[in-house]
Amino acid sequence: MRKDTARKIEAGAGKPPGWLDEDHGEDGNTSPALERTGRVPLISWVRAGEFASAADLLQPGDAYEWIDTSTPVRAHTFALRVEGDSMEPEFMAGTILVVEPDIAAQPGDYVIAKNGDQEATFKQLVRDGADLYLKPLNPRYPIKPLGDSTIVGVVRESVKRYR
Structure with a gap:
């Protein structure tokens, strides 16, 4: 049954029989996925707008969810x-951001900032001259x-989920 389905897909795509059984490497609009290197805790939310309360009620090691990431953890x-x-x-x-607090921010970086x-x-x-700004x-x-x-x-990374 599976081979029949593969042959139908190949025929519909104008590919020769057996084409789906072969490795074609990168093919136009696709490339290999990034290797996942670890998991990080989704701990809270961050407001993309005005400053907003950032209370996090989780204990260290807890998480609302664990997020796979391809950035070094x-x-x-x-x-x-x-x-x-x-x-x-x-x-x-809804975009999920993987945030690294242990590296120094440089102008051009996307950052999470807290006020007093x-x-x-x-x-x-x-940066504008000697002054730093937070730019939406x-x-x-x-x-x-x-x-x-x-x-x-x-x-360090953003993760978009659609469903």
Whole structure:
């Protein structure tokens, strides 16, 4: 039954019989998947917009969910889910971000920042002269000075899930 199905697919795609039984390597619009290197805890959400409360009620080692990642995992790597639209179109609400707190942020990096009230936001870190700013990708939102806010971590990977 499986070979019959394969032959029908091959015929419908204009491929010779047995084509699906062979390894074709990279084929136009596909490439091998990135190797998964570890799992990180999805611990909370982050607001892509204004600063918002970032309370996390989980104990160390707990998670709402575990996220597979292809980025190197360190001791404190974690994941957050984006809410809001200030980082659209690149990062839609629901996108999962893999965040590394143990590397220094550089201008151009996507970062998670907290203000003095422990409220968090997700933005791109940019430099203008000697000053650093938190820049949304959506032009409807203002760029804000980094000021007294601290960088919690650098986004290393984004994961989009559709279903």
